[in-house]
Amino acid sequence: MNQQSTRSLLLGAAFLMATSAIGPGFLTQTTHFTEQLAASFGFVILISIIIDIGAQLNIWRIIAISEKPAQDIANSLLPGLGVLLSLLIVAGGLAFNIGNIAGAGLGTNVLFGISPEMGALFSGIVAVAVFLVREAGKVMDRFAQTAGFIMIALTIFVMFSAEPPVGEAVAKTVAPDTVDFLAIITLVGGTVGGYITFAGGHRLLDAGVKGKESLGQVTKSSVSAIGIASIMRIFLFLAALGVVSSGVALDPSNPPASVFQAAAGNIGYKIFGVIMWAAAVTSVVGAAYTSVSFIRTFSKTIDRYHKWFIVGFIVISTAVFVTVGRPVKVLILVGSLNGLILPIALGVMLIAAYKTKIVGDYKHPLWLTIFGAIIVVAMAYMGGVSLIEGIPQLFK
Numbered sequence: 001m002n003q004q005s006t007r008s009l010l011l012g013a014a015f016l017m018a019t020s021a022i023g024p025g026f027l028t029q030t031t032h033f034t035e036q037l038a039a040s041f042g043f044v045i046l047i048s049i050i051i052d053i054g055a056q057l058n059i060w061r062i063i064a065i066s067e068k069p070a071q072d073i074a075n076s077l078l079p080g081l082g083v084l085l086s087l088l089i090v091a092g093g094l095a096f097n098i099g100n101i102a103g104a105g106l107g108t109n110v111l112f113g114i115s116p117e118m119g120a121l122f123s124g125i126v127a128v129a130v131f132l133v134r135e136a137g138k139v140m141d142r143f144a145q146t147a148g149f150i151m152i153a154l155t156i157f158v159m160f161s162a163e164p165p166v167g168e169a170v171a172k173t174v175a176p177d178t179v180d181f182l183a184i185i186t187l188v189g190g191t192v193g194g195y196i197t198f199a200g201g202h203r204l205l206d207a208g209v210k211g212k213e214s215l216g217q218v219t220k221s222s223v224s225a226i227g228i229a230s231i232m233r234i235f236l237f238l239a240a241l242g243v244v245s246s247g248v249a250l251d252p253s254n255p256p257a258s259v260f261q262a263a264a265g266n267i268g269y270k271i272f273g274v275i276m277w278a279a280a281v282t283s284v285v286g287a288a289y290t291s292v293s294f295i296r297t298f299s300k301t302i303d304r305y306h307k308w309f310i311v312g313f314i315v316i317s318t319a320v321f322v323t324v325g326r327p328v329k330v331l332i333l334v335g336s337l338n339g340l341i342l343p344i345a346l347g348v349m350l351i352a353a354y355k356t357k358i359v360g361d362y363k364h365p366l367w368l369t370i371f372g373a374i375i376v377v378a379m380a381y382m383g384g385v386s387l388i389e390g391i392p393q394l395f396k
Contacts, residue, residue, distance in 0.1 A: 009207050010221040012141025017056075017200030018228035019144045020286030021191045022151060022279045023096075024103030029190055030233055031255035033183045034240035039165065041241075042173030044180060045233055048187035051378075052226045054371040055192045055346055060201040060222040062349045065362045067210045069202055071294050074348045076358050081348065086294040088341050092194045093291035097317035100283040102326050107277025110257070111270060117322045123277065124318030127284045131310050137207060140285060147278040148228060154271045155235045162242025162263035169241060185382040191229055193342050195290040200225050202293040212362065239263055288313040343380035346372055 034041050059070070066073055075082030101120045108119025133139050200221060204210070209217060236256075243262045244250070251258040260272035288310045296303045350372045353364035 006209075006217070009141065009204070009209065010217055011224070012138075012145060013200035013203040013207075013209075014221045014225035014228060015144040015148045016141065016203050016286055016289070017196065017222075017225035018232070019148050019151075019279070019282035020196045020199045020290070021229045021283075022148070022232050023100050023283035024106070024276060024280050025096075025099065026190050026229075026233070027236065027256040027276065027279060028254075029186055030236045031240045031250060031259050033180070033186075034237050035244050035250050035255065037176075037178060037180055037183065038244060039168045039172035039241060040176035040178050040180075041183070041237055042169045043176035044183045044187060045230070045237060046173050047184050048191065049226060049230045051184070051188050051375055052191045052230075053223060054368070055188070055342060055375050056197050056222045056226055057219065058346060058353075058368055058372040059197050059349050060204070060218050061215060061368075062353050062359065062364070063198075063201040063205055064210045064214055064218040065212065065360075066352065066358045067205070068358070069205060069293060069297060070198055070345060070349070072297050073352045073358060074345075077348060077352055077355065083298075085341075085345060085348070086298070088344070089195050089198070089294045090291045092341060093287040094313065094317060096194065097284055097287045097291075097313070098321050098326055100280045100287065101318050101321045103280035104277055104284065105321070107273045107275075107280060110273030110276065119277075120318055120321050123281050123284070124314055127281055127288070127314045128311050130285055131288075131307050131314075136307055137203070140289065141203075143285065144282050147282045148232075151275050151278050152228075152232055152235065154275055155232060155239060158260050158263045158268055158271060159235045159239040159242070161268065162239045162246075162259070164238040164242030165245055166238065169238060182382075185379065187233075188379065189342065189383075191226070191233075195287055195294075195341075197342070198293070198345075199286045199290040202290060206293070284314060284317065288317075340380070340383040343376045343383055346379075347376045350376070 033044065037044065062073065063070060068076070071082035071086045073082070074085045101124060102116065104123030105116030105118075105120035108114055108122060109116050112119070114122075130136065130139055130143055201218075204214075204218060204221065236259075240250075240255075240259045243259045246262075248258070248262045256276070257269065257272045260268040260275075262268070264271065292302075292306055292310045292313060295309070296306050302309055350364075350369055352358045353362075353369065
């Protein structure tokens with residue numbers, strides 16, 4: 001593989017992870033918390049970025065050094081643990097893909113006035129088409145990069161239109177008025193929770209970027225992925241802050257749409273449609289690819305026909321939304337379970353980093369182990385709280 005191809009692959013993996021994170025929930029969470037916390041939300045973003053980097057660095061490095069996907073690493077530690085992890089990932093990926101397809105339908109509704117269901121069908125076809133071409137991996141990488149650049153560029157335009165108080169945002173990022181721990185955990189879960197953190201790590205492994213000699217490239221790509229998602233988060237935060245600071249009340253049914261419309265009028269509303277569609281479809285692609293990557297190693301048939309399993313995953317997600325809508329109770333339960341995936345997966349990876357049968361003579365940096373352990377404890381606590389709160393919602 002030549003240097004240009006390697007660079008393109010590393011960037012593709014970074015954008016696959018970042019655009020998997022930047023979905024409809026990402027847009028809604030960012031604007032919602034900006035309205036709640038105003039400039040102090042900058043501190044939440046800063047802390048969440050640090051946690052995101054700690055989680056992702058650990059996971060991507062250990063996948064690369066072991067030369068195995070996460071489920072095989074987990075099964076090597078304890079037979080059946082990888083199967084449990086895969087079930088959680090696939091269930092979460094499918095449930096959230098229904099939400100992503102719904103977001104894509106909303107985006108097309110804003111842009112063209114067609115029904116969300118018709119828009120979802122169109123979006124599902126686009127996502128399927130990505131995997132039906134001969135070099136699906138390269139097309140997926142390019143699709144994620146192009147969509148990522150478009151989303152960031154359009155958000156920057158709206159941010160400047162909103163005229164945010166940048167000085168206040170910088171000051172409150174360092175010295176916030178309030179610290180909202182739930183907001184931090186929500187942002188971390190939305191960026192590296194569930195299947196998302198594995199999207200790029202498994203993509204690099206799939207493309208042969210693995211082993212000790214690749215650690216530098218893997219580290220660079222993993223940090224770049226968080227950087228891309230964080231840039232989008234920061235510009236969206238500033239756009240929302242500009243609108244909120246001017247006294248505009250956001251529409252609770254669709255906070256990000258009202259930010260874009262208030263900042264740039266009807267053009268801003270159409271830009272929201274483009275961003276929502278791009279964010280949703282890239283998340284559909286990332287969720288389908290990553291979820292299937294968790295079951296590929298369990299069967300030679302799945303491995304051989306993995307592209308068709310990915311297509312099936314997208315088709316099922318689209319069909320459920322078009323015929324049933326968004327099954328709220330399922331989303332609540334799986335959303336709660338999703339909060340437990342990161343601490344389980346990261347905990348498994350940290351233990352695996354010290355097993356010679358998995359990593360050989362590799363020595364994992366102590367500071368990364370400590371950093372990761374703190375994240376595991378914090379996310380396990382908040383994931384448990386989320387699950388306890390989520391289950392009673394099913395019986396209301």
